[in-house]
Amino acid sequence: MHRVFHPQFELSQVPGTPLFQNLTLGFEVLDEHECLIARCVDGLTLLENLDKTAKSKPGWYRIVSDDSRLLQLVESQADAADSIADVLKLIVSLFSTHLEEGPGGMVRIADRTGNPIAIAAPLPGERTSL
Numbered sequence: 055m056h057r058v059f060h061p062q063f064e065l066s067q068v069p070g071t072p073l074f075q076n077l078t079l080g081f082e083v084l085d086e087h088e089c090l091i092a093r094c095v096d097g098l099t100l101l102e103n104l105d106k107t108a109k110s111k112p113g114w115y116r117i118v119s120d121d122s123r124l125l126q127l128v129e130s131q132a133d134a135a136d137s138i139a140d141v142l143k144l145i146v147s148l149f150s151t152h153l154e155e156g157p158g159g160m161v162r163i164a165d166r167t168g169n170p171i172a173i174a175a176p177l178p179g180e181r182t183s184l
Contacts, residue, residue, distance in 0.1 A: 055083045057134040059117070060095040061125065068120075075125045077117040078177070079134055110159075110176040113137065119172045128172050138174050145172065 059077040066074045080095030115138040119125040131148070132141050142163050146153050149171060154162045156173075163171040 055081050058082050058093070059129045059132070059134045060093075061129065066120075071120050074118045074120060075122045077125060077129055077134075079114060079116070106178075110178060114177040115141070115174050116177050117141070117172050117174045120170065124171050138176065142172060142174055 058080050060080040062076045062078055063073045064076060066072055068074075078096050080093060082090060083092040083094075085091050117125065117128055117132075119128070127148075128142070128145055131144050134141075136143075138159060138161060142153060142161060146163055149163065149165050151163060151166055151171075154164065156162055158176060160173060160175040162173045165171055
């Protein structure tokens, strides 16, 4: 079993950006021949009975972008086993920029002109308390 990224999208509350593309964490289970047995992922459309007061669990995050091409780049280059602090470091080097730390443990990458590339943010507690 190992961690993987699972691409999803969710409605955005940012004006002018109707959707955010996401990479959420999931797990793949492989047999002894490396054949996929199961994939366990979260569905962001599941909303009922979630405890919105639950705190985020350490180590659980999602990566968000408003450009699916950039998120595909992140998915192909980053390692889902990495921590939130490390997961975007290779992408930073590809764009010759730096990682910006934000509130609540969030990390952000922007290009040299300030345009956003991706944000890694702790997964909301209601997503990790199931």
